[in-house]
Amino acid sequence: MRRMAMTRMPNIVLVTIDTLRYDEVNKMHFLRKIASKGMFFENHYANGPATPFSFPSIHTSLPPLWRTKPDKYNGVAIWKRRTLAEVLKRFGYRTIALVDNPYVSSYYGYSKGFDLFIDLQEYWERIEKKRIWVRSLTGMKQGFNLLRVPERVIKWLMYHKALSAKNIDLASLLIAFIDILQYKILSINLERMPAVRGEDSVRITGHILQRYLRTPLFLWVHIMDLHDNGFGSYAPPLNRLSTLRELYMLTRILRKVELRTKREDLLDNEILTLLKELRVLALKYVDLVLAKLFALLEKLISTLGDTILIITSDHGEGFLEHGELNHGYALYNELLKVPLILYGAYPDDLGEITSKLSSHMDFGKMVFKVLGKNEQKLWEYLNIPSLTANFYSRRAGVFAECWWERKISYAYITKRAKTIVTFYGNNVYTELYDIVKDPNEKVNIVDSNPDLLKEHLKILRKHILLEGHIALAKRLHDYLKD
Template identity: 25%
Template structure:
């Protein structure tokens, strides 16, 4: 029997806010438990700082400038996706997400036999069978929503996404499965169910401006990045408290998937990947949310892999790993030949990296959100600081961020992993790193227009901070 694969992406979960990675708050007890059965990668990095290109890189094993999926206005080029390849090898493939940027009608969903996009609720069914299927998928999610939120719909899509995947995990089917889920928490607006939200609240409401904290949460920090907000340290901490509650909520949802695998008796034979597509900024380097940046707060991500049969259980490694390595790692673990065009390498290949790379396309979506979520004109200084496509190379101690059309940003990483921008002369070492970007990454595409927004998705994109 071929091993099953469960691929879990906890959206916007930055590395240093998970207890599995040493965070002093117990935000992820269930991922911690998985780590005892698997391998923790302490130096894993996303190939992009936000959802669409990051998922495309994970699914194809290629960099954004190769697959071209910087936003939903284009297709995913290059290598075959995980779903396409595994489907061709006899796997039952299914996935679910509430984020329209990786919805059923995007190339990220290419190759899945069954892909449920829960932002399409309510929706117009294409057939009676589809209507019946959605009703049975989504009823359990609505029941949980009523219990946890008493009429609030902020997390409706999250529960519906879980209900869809859980149903497919329980299916009586002898074929091995490849299941994918994007757990949207802890993506902003940071509104977890009360029992999680209050678990980490450490601030005094009388000592923070709650309207400022809410503005940061609701509007993706855009007012801060244009200089209209000046949050105090206490207000950033309050936002972090809410964020930690979201991570704990996501962790609890993940535990429900593991519970199903164990009840079915297939946990041991299932390869499980848990990671994040990117992290989140909370004022570092003058940034908030997850646009306009390739700093570590966005691209340093958690990664735990549990192999079938308990192989390498309970181990940790500080090897540099890229998200483009995930697809070839899964192929090797399953005994499947790596498709042509894959740029990553299996983490079990015996080859180690001395650098990782990441890219951020022309910030059409980020700038559009900035312009729509602030009052008045966006100052020229904000455009001068933020309006760049980016490429970077990161070693253990240095990072060079190339700003297309601007001056590069140079950073150093200290023993504790803290990244600091440095003002240093351009020398042979920096020049060598710059050359490695050219050797590894393709040229960025020319500036493009933003994607057309399909009917019914605009409200969800606004909630996620993209508009």
């Protein structure tokens, strides 16, 4: 997929990597090489800190909670919105998606506009017959396995805080032995999450493209191997260990870290250090997966026409920077600032926007620019009201939001400052950070900058009103009057 002048509509390949942080690109050799040869966006943000609150914006160019609320599973449906895949299909694109996350499944409307929408988990189970996982929208549940009973008993005791730190470390030894037994004797995979391994995802992608490829193509591939701080995908690096002792030692570390991270009162610097070291292993594996996917695309697509590769993440991951280990509940930059890389047949003038603020809501605009179509046409095709389109087009900042039960948070981010407003119960909390002087967002400057806070809150009130959450907009209006 070398850089070239486009003579016709290019193939568009979107690769989304679950939980990849902005600052982790430098730890991935292949991805860093792609970024150096393509366009790397320096100020790109997800519009939410978790999968349900980021992908709606990627596919519809609208805020995550546009005229909707999360359902009881914390998912956000996009059935009532028009998607980018529907628009590209109208332009003659063959649209194919290969995903492996229940929050971006057809249940929530993400299959709209795709000629072929493949849930990799179901495909893998049906074709390869190697999986023991069973998918459920109420959670990710494993098929019954007698050897998992001790682990479930231990986790039940942990939940009720019936185990001390010493007992948990002993329990991790027991589960590590069980893991080795399953892996070496019963050939059951050690992966903790019900996600298809990245290398297998690439293999399935190749199989599908060989059968259904035609151009122009819009292909979306979602990679889950970093999810849950990598616990979902340590089987690949484990598989490459040459001795049983090495396998056992790494499994033991994994289990110790996994069990302790379930209890915040047992976290310490040693565990956090181990967790980050294990994260590096998962990053290296994802880098390998990207290299294999790139080689596959080079082989199958480059001879058929111009191609643009877009790599991004749905959100980041927290390592206790603000007390959160994982993701989903806060609007700080370790969760919102994500990489965006364009490589291949993009127009020269697209390079002008790499240093500007952008978010997943701008993804549709970027695609339209690649296609040589104006932004106004995008709003028309996506059925977005002109009032709404103009409001977001003229803003100097970007928006982010999340809604978890009684806690609802919104953020407005500019190049210099970020404002966060949180509705929790009957209370309203505000935060303001100078992200130039304080990029780690540690010093709340609300009291010393009331005018800037008020300006940002007015913008957020308009944003919330346009989304259709009138009661929240009224609460923010009342807060501004006090």
